[in-house]
Amino acid sequence: MTEFLDLFPTKLVHRHLDNFEEPTRDLIKLVREMEKANKSLTTDYRENNPLEYDRAGPNWLRGEINHTVIEYLQSIGIDYAVNWQIHAWANINRWGDYHDPHNHPHAYLSGTYYLKMPNAIQKPTRQRSDVRPGCITFYDPRTGFNMSSIRNDPYVDPEFTVLPEPGLLMMWPGSLMHFVHPNLADETRISLSFNIVLKWSDDYIPRQ
Numbered sequence: 001m002t003e004f005l006d007l008f009p010t011k012l013v014h015r016h017l018d019n020f021e022e023p024t025r026d027l028i029k030l031v032r033e034m035e036k037a038n039k040s041l042t043t044d045y046r047e048n049n050p051l052e053y054d055r056a057g058p059n060w061l062r063g064e065i066n067h068t069v070i071e072y073l074q075s076i077g078i079d080y081a082v083n084w085q086i087h088a089w090a091n092i093n094r095w096g097d098y099h100d101p102h103n104h105p106h107a108y109l110s111g112t113y114y115l116k117m118p119n120a121i122q123k124p125t126r127q128r129s130d131v132r133p134g135c136i137t138f139y140d141p142r143t144g145f146n147m148s149s150i151r152n153d154p155y156v157d158p159e160f161t162v163l164p165e166p167g168l169l170m171m172w173p174g175s176l177m178h179f180v181h182p183n184l185a186d187e188t189r190i191s192l193s194f195n196i197v198l199k200w201s202d203d204y205i206p207r208q
């Protein structure tokens with residue numbers, strides 16, 4: 001018997017949330033209120049969790065994130081109770097703002113929910129053709145795996161890029177490197193990122 005095994009997978013969730021418009025408007029309002037209160041939203045991210053507010057937008061998004069975590073855990077075969085906290089923070093990216101390649105230490109999962117994207121993604125006219133303003137790129141964690149790839153094998157592209165839309169929720173292992181491309185529009189790009197931090201239990205220790 002011959003088996004072809006798929007080893008060392010990387011699971012990403014890409015989910016368009018239903019009926020996102022109204023709760024998302026409330027979240028945008030909240031994020032703007034927080035910014036007006038002089039909070040440094042992204043760099044002081046542990047102080048300013050927008051999901052700690054008890055109001056329509058945060059209550060809705062908390063539920064959607066929790067639901068997605070449960071589905072993610074089921075999809076990778078975790079069939080016992082897991083408890084977590086959501087540590088969230090907001091990002092308002094103005095012209096030129098970006099976030100260089102990074103991962104999220106101590107997070108089991110990380111994710112982003114997209115609240116608002118610039119309407120017109122303006123590509124600068126005399127720029128390189130691979131400029132992808134406002135996108136997010138994820139990198140193959142197996143560094144160098146594309147080195148000897150040949151046409152049609154699954155390892156040709158060492159990156160995966162998404163142009164988000166409002167209402168999109170993405171989630172991935174916290175260790176996965178990702179890059180938020182510069183916003184090259186005059187309009188803001190607003191998102192809410194989060195870490196899923198596990199409340200420890202000895203049940204999590206692998207039985208090998």
Ligand SMILES: [Fe+2]
Pocket residue numbers: 102103104178193
């Ligand atoms: Fe990130």
